[in-house]
Amino acid sequence: MPFREFTETIAGCNTRFMRGGSGQPLLFLHGANGAAAWLPFMEALSERYDVIVPEHPGFGASDMPDWLDNIGDLAFFYLDVIDHFGLSDVNLVGQSIGGWVAMELAVRNDTSLASLILNAPRGIRIPGLRKPDIFLWSPEETVRNLFHDQSFAEHVLAQPIDDEQQMVILKNRLTTAKLAWQPRLYNPDLEKWLHRISTPTLVLWGEQDKVIQLEYGPVLASLIPGAISETLPDCGHLPQVEKADDYVARVSRFIEEVAR
């Protein structure tokens, strides 16, 4: 399916979108590394759904708005996005920090959501479970730690990085710090209100995730009423890239089951 690339001004922020396919809306919220390209999993999902992929305010080609201070600001922003496009029955899919934004959105107002799919989301703390410090990783360590199958990392590391891409990497990293440096990658208030999520929820985790430990999955699923937890074998932090077919199948199956 062809996809469109466009900029919309929402909450005063020029925001870059990619959008393709038709069917129920599927809003994909990216993680710390942004969403510069239309990836194969987006293409596959667009065969069944109206796939909408924004770059968060402060990331990639989107503006850095003055109002962006914390993760809650992004949650309210995406409620504005849903209103702006007049969306309903949204399948909200969030990866890592995007998953955190999705939960923050859902505890505020989940009336427009059909399903919530969280892929290794940030957002809560498990006392005593030490998270790796992503801000001390070198660029190469970061890429290597994203994947279980290192051939994916080798492929990424072999690509030259031009100035424009380097600037995007730095910008994404800056905004990630802005949102999540302290407290580190969680909101102490979120856990208290996760019980308010009434949207059917799937929690996905790569079994060899080196960025956010697998142990978070079942704890998170236990905090969201009725949430289902699934893991993907031989897979790191980015199942949508590393196990794209399996990921697309699980996401689609969950959305179909919820719709029934």
Added chain:
Amino acid sequence: MKFYFMHLMPYADLDLDYDKDYNSAWITLPNSYYDPKKGHVLYNRYLDELEYADQLGFDGVCVNEHHQNAYGLMPIPAVTAGALSRRTKNVKIAVLGRALPLLNNPLVVAEEFTMLDNITGGRLIAGFVRGIGAEYHAWGVNPAESHGRFHEAHDLITRAWTETGPFHFEGKYYDFEYVNTWPRPYQQPRPPIWIPSQGSSETIDWAAEPSRKYTYLQTFTPVSMLAKYMQMYKEVAEGYGYEATEDQLGWSVPVYVAETDEIARREAKPHIENFLNKFLRMPKEMLLPPGYLSLKSMMGVMKAKSAIGGQQTIDTVMEKGMFICGSPATVREKLEQYQKEIGFGHLLTLLQFGTLPAELTRKNMEIYAKEVIPYLRESTGATVAAGA
């Protein structure tokens, strides 16, 4: 020109083989490497050295702030300055830290600085910094808020010193119902303010602005960069319609002076190289967390590819003028030439660095104080006050 003795108070007893297991002397190096019994001896030795500078006739002593590292044992500089405030009689005491963005309540700095200023009868010089990037790892403060918090904390502290309290402070990061600092500064309207920096056009523009005219202090950079930034300050001042004085420009540099060039180089070599390669060692991600520099500046750093922590030798830093080392004649000649060319009015010399032991530190201080300072006082002539 005014002469200052600066001390970083390194943990000189560090096991220098630490780098076989750890990639930095900061943040992640376990504090089991620190032996309190040795630390006790070092602290008292370093305080003795700072007090000795007073007796040797320096114009000031400078203490610093860094956290969670072996590079410098002065996380709370007010303790060092407090100890010095009663034991020294004549020197200015420059606290070059306080890293303002690290504080939940910057009024702590307003208070500790005015206490020091009152106890010493106006010998305090107030240094305001953002801290180096590693501080944001050590302290958990968000580096993306570093600039914003610095400026707001600065406004709060200077208003606390110069406005009659109580007043209400309304900021983005700090909001206080009652700002009413006791004691008020001894120096009126406020102590001189110095802004140490490794070189930043934004910082220079801010420091030189006519309502501030703060002393800009260039720390540990090649002499060509020193010249560039000092010139930049002068041009910015001209742009504001005034002429910058020497009093607004300072340079901080390690110096070692001995009987001859050869002796100086031989005695200093292992200790300056330990300073560079062991104590300053850290990966780029630790030094430059996201947001600490502007995106534009970060792009420049990424392009330069060079990271701090690459192996340096005494010769590389001497060539760049980042380390002044030699006989009294050599050191006099270099400092005189740089001062005449560049026109700084405050010279902060680091006369102990890395593992330099007590006896060599004393010898360095004595030769510098007796054979370099008097000559330069004479030759550089211009008298300057202690800052803006």
